[in-house]
Amino acid sequence: xxxxxxxxxxxxxxxxxxxxxxxxxxxGFNGASIDYSKTxxxxxxxxxxxxxxxxxxxxxMFNTQLKDxxxxxTHLQQVKRNGDLDISGEITQYTQRNKSVSSEGxxxxxxxxxxxxxxxxxxxxxxxxxxxxxxxxxxxxxxQSLNQVQEELVTEMVKDLxxxxxxxxxxxx
Numbered sequence: 001x002x003x004x005x006x007x008x009x010x011x012x013x014x015x016x017x018x019x020x021x022x023x024x025x026x027x028g029f030n031g032a033s034i035d036y037s038k039t040x041x042x043x044x045x046x047x048x049x050x051x052x053x054x055x056x057x058x059x060x061m062f063n064t065q066l067k068d069x070x071x072x073x074t075h076l077q078q079v080k081r082n083g084d085l086d087i088s089g090e091i092t093q094y095t096q097r098n099k100s101v102s103s104e105g106x107x108x109x110x111x112x113x114x115x116x117x118x119x120x121x122x123x124x125x126x127x128x129x130x131x132x133x134x135x136x137x138x139x140x141x142x143x144q145s146l147n148q149v150q151e152e153l154v155t156e157m158v159k160d161l162x163x164x165x166x167x168x169x170x171x172x173x
Contacts, residue, residue, distance in 0.1 A: 032074050032170045038124045042076040043083030047116060051094040055150060059091060062116070062158045069162045074170060086121040087169060092133065096146065099139055112146070113137040114157045120169050132168065136160040 044067050049059040066087070070076060076085065093115035102108040115135040122128040136157040140149045 032166075034074060034076065034170050035124075036075055039084045039122075040077060041079045041083040042070055042074070042085040042087070043079055043081055044070060045086075045088035047089050047091055049091045049094070051091055051115075053094050053096075055094065055154065057151070058094065058114070058154050058158075061154060062091060062161065065158045065162045066165065069166050070170075073166065082123075084123050085169065086123065087118065087165070089116055089118040091115070092117050093135075098142075107142045109139050110142050110146075111137050111139050112150075112153050112157070114154070114161065116161055116165075118165055118168070130168070134161050134164045134168070136164070 044063075046063045047059060047066070067078060071078065076083075091114065093113065096110050096112045098107040099109040099111040100107070113135060114137075115133055117131070117133050119131045120129060138153040138156055140146075140153060
């Protein structure tokens with residue numbers, strides 16, 4: 001009886017080992033779904049600021065963050081031109097507007113918005129190419145001046161925009 005139990009246990013262990021070794025499970029917690037056997041490089045052009053209202057540090061912050069997101073969340077090599085993936089575009093809007101009014105009839109909150117136009121080319125699969133605008137908006141109390149909150153809000157908007165672009169280009173959600 002014990003010999004039969006050992007035999008069945010060994011048989012079960014062999015079958016289980018064969019099943020597990022034939023399966024390949026990969027987990028990616030960054031959301032990227034890239035076939036690295038086909039796609040190895042990416043070109044990310046600097047986005048110029050073409051909005052009518054300009055805050056000097058905004059474009060360099062955006063460009064650095066966009067390149068950093070792809071460097072830290074993918075294994076793609078960034079090249080200056082002719083990458084398997086190509087991202088280019090421009091910052092098209094940087095605006096503020098009144099968002100809410102107080103009971104006294106004055107502006108209580110102001111919305112700050114940033115919009116970028118993105119052109120994406122996938123040289124390995126042109127069906128994924130697109131041109132699209134992405135917008136991020138943050139709100140601040142009108143009791144604060146834009147100068148007081150601008151760096152923090154632009155940093156948040158840049159992070160939001162680069163995450164949107166990352167998801168639209170390589171996450172395939």
